[in-house]
Amino acid sequence: MKSEETLQEMSRYINRELSWIEFNRRVLEEAQDKDTPLLEKAKFLGITASNLDEFMSVRVAGLLDLQKNGYNKKDFTGYAPTSLLRRIFKRTTGFVSEQYKMYKDLIRQLAKHGIRIHTFEELTQTQQKAANHYYHQIVYPVLTPMAIDQSRPFPLINSLGLYLAVVLVRHEDAAKEDAPLHFAVVRVPPNFSRLVPVPTRGKAKAHFIFLEELMKEHIETLFNGYSPIAVHTFRLTRNSDLALDEEAAEDLLEEIEKELRKRRWGTPVRLEVEKGIHPYALELLIEEFEISSEVFEIDGGPLDLSCMTRLPDGVKDNTSLKYPEVQPVYPAEFLEEDSLFEVIRNKDVLIYHPYESFQAVNDFIIEAAEDPQVLAIKITLYRVSGNSLLVRALERAAEYGKQVTVVLELKARFDEERNIAWAKRLEKAGCHVVYGLVGLKTHAKVTQIIRQEEDGLRRYMHVGTGNYNESTARLYTDVGLFTSDSEIGEDASSLFNEITGFSSAPRMNQLVAAPTWMSQEFARLIQRETQNALAGKPARIIAKVNSLSNQEIIDLLYEASQAGVQVDLIVRGVCCLRPGVPGLSEHITVRSIIDRYLEHSRLFYFENDGEPEAWLASADWMTRNLTRRVEVMCPIRNRTTRDILLRILKMHLKDTVKARLLQSNGMYTRQEGEGSGFRSQFEASKIKSWKKPGRRA
Missing domain, CATH: 3.30.870.10 (Endonuclease Chain A)
Structure with missing residues (x-):
């Protein structure tokens, strides 16, 4: 049993990977929000899929490497690789289920607006004729069936590529119960649109069929003399991190080109398969990729929902189903x-x-x-x-x-x-x-x-x-x-x-640059606010970053809170700091804003005893930014421009529509607002009215 002291120490921080999963869940909530326009819902759903792909191919891949190498040291949040991976896969499995539940609901909503994604059987005769023509004239010529047998080894399966797993029997063996099974894979062409448009009539906006569904319908055209008995999609995620020895590299450009070629052979991290995949195909895939616990069986929709981000491009007259256009103004x-x-x-x-x-x-x-x-x-x-x-x-x-x-x-x-x-x-x-x-x-x-x-x-x-x-x-x-x-x-x-x-x-x-001086400068700025608060002087910190995961920064912010400094953090994604803990972080608030635009700016404000300082930076409060990157933070020295930056920060702090507040238990809740609420990104779009020289924040 863990001592009370150890449990208390662990409770100071939220794990980075688990915090990231919660961030992606907030993105999914935008797809689920009834007030989000329909085609924007599709985009948010697609973004969650792309996000998850990168998370698996980089963060989870790194943890699997540590596990395979026998590394069992805990990180500062109290997790060793094995226990963390267990929790990640459990939460990710639940998250994927939510994605596909959302996909089914989205398909129903799209249909009400004349936007349909069909199976081949659901197409009208006219649509089937058009789809068949597209397959035979455009798709078929580029397809390459790849058989696997004693003379033909398993082909290279590209990371995040979509493939068909085809189980076949010879025509002459088709009637036999114990007919020998044969296996082949076919790649779904990555340079074609996944959503194949088919003709529509009347008020219908757009009808589609997935490219892989069209290929399944015509799979026999690729295997003369064989009968396909099962065709299912699968998708492999590989470790996509580059392993560069920069000091030994004579030509960095050449070395990176070499590593990019190696990336195609990265260690398998995740296997996604269509529900109901033939057992023979699944067994071969698991054996080939040496993967078992990382298999995701997808039910209720297509593999790789990232294609949904491109759905709006194929829909005519779609302005009523999207956010109203905001035309950027020239400064x-x-x-x-x-x-x-x-x-x-x-x-x-x-x-x-x-x-x-x-x-x-x-x-x-x-x-x-x-x-x-x-x-x-x-x-x-x-x-x-x-x-x-x-x-x-x-x-x-x-x-x-x-x-x-x-x-x-x-x-x-x-x-x-x-x-x-x-x-x-x-x-x-x-x-x-x-x-x-x-x-x-x-x-x-x-x-x-x-x-x-x-x-x-x-x-x-x-x-x-x-x-x-x-x-x-x-x-x-x-x-x-x-x-x-x-x-x-x-x-x-x-x-x-x-x-x-x-x-x-x-x-x-x-200017302050990382990795040499930035960490020290942030420490100095935070500690100055701490000392000012202890001395009874005005003290406050407002910081807007994409991620906060550096332990040293977090501990300094805890000390500031304990001294009475009001710390307001706007952290879009990962946040390892645990706010609102009595005696530790009760003066710290953390809010995440997910809206039509990706919040990407890194902005900092320090009260400095009534002589405010403001900064913008390229760096987040992450260890990689402060120690392994060349980054720059720049002071906003002019009062007018500093006031503008402070207005931007205060707009985010006022948001009661898209802001979620991080609770001490690691969960996020909506920021409650009165009336119609304040939506920071919509207010920011009125930039002509609030960005006026001399106007006080």
Whole structure:
């Protein structure tokens, strides 16, 4: 029996993985919410499936590796890998059941609005004829049946690919009770839409059939001389983490390309199979993948619900079934002058995406590329959109003879291949491309432009919380600061010199970088509030992050709470801190906001005895951000921009519609509100009315 002291110590923290499952459950709640528009429900359901895929292929994969290597040490939340995996699989099994219950309900609701997903038998003759034509003319030519027997070994099964498991008998053996069984797999083509449209009539908006259902209907076309007796879908999840020896790698780009090829052979982590799969097929799959306890039998819908995120694209006249469109406004500050540089020279500008257009960031780079007075551009890139205006501007700048330095992170998980392609393209254009520091991911979001002006060289900066990605800037909330502050400019130069050359990490004037100084700076800021509270001075902390899992930060926040500091945390995802525990964290609140946009900004406010300080950062309060990544936090030094940032934080704290409050037992409850309630993202979209210079928060 565990001692009372041990139980008390364990109760101080919530486990990271279990907290993540609760986060994904909150996303699912958005799909279940009666007030969520129908096609948005489909998107949220698809997002939960994508989230779960990544969780399994990275977090669960890592725990399985620890278990297989005999590692049984407990983490700071009190869990060893084996006991944690048991709990994860139990909760995940329940979660998947909830997903498919939601899927069935969604299908019923869609049908009422003329959107149907059919089995082949449910199609009309006209629809069947169209589906058959699509199969024979488009799908059939690309299919490759892969038989497994003594001469043909089991083919490579790609992680997260969808496959058909086909059990067959020869035609001549079909009447025999003990006929020898044969087995083959067929991949569902990943480059085709899973949802195949079929003709509709009248008021119907859209009718579909799943691609795999169409393939099942015509499976005999792939196996002449054999009779299929069972066809079921299956899907394998592999360990997708890269195992890089960066110090030994002569060429990092080449080494990552090599590891990406190896990823296809990652250790099996999870096997999903269609309910009722033929026992012979299941036995072969389990034996081949050496997997048993990690088998999920899916009932009530298709494998891989992530395809639901693309359902709205196939539905015509769907605006009534989606959130009302919010058109990003161009930042008003930049409408005052023809040149962005003219504006930034005179004042700092804080912009809030997606309510304010990311085009302002693009224009910053585009203007720099075209401006003959600009000598150099330096930028960090982590995730970039597929058709990036920003990258094209960097290419043009290099072609015009400007010195362009791009710190491009090749190890951005699941974006490695895209970033390798960008690296080669930028180098071809004449940019100097750097892949970052050995052993660290460069996750900072910084741009520096060096411009020759009448009074000498001037540095213009953009520092942000989110990636330089036009696509996600329409879907994620992020904050960016434009400034020509000379001290921040000097710091940005030092940061780029550290990354690109032989330079140690200095203590900077204003910027704070991880992994060298950020952890210490956060500790100093939190401890200062603690000391102020003990001295009876004004003290408060407001922090907005994606995740909070660093034990040192959590313990410092506990100490602050015990000293009487009011700590309000806005944590979208994982939170290992346990709020509201008497004598430990009774002055701490934690709220998570899940809404139409993904909350992604990292913002911090410290009362500082009536002289407030505010910061934006690229880093979450996670150990990986503070110790294994190049990150940057930037002070908001101007009072006007600081007031805007505080307004953003206070809007989130007022949310009574989409905010959930974390309870001391680790569960989340809805924030109760009066009347129609306050919805922070909807209020933020009215940015023209509240983002006005001089208006107090």
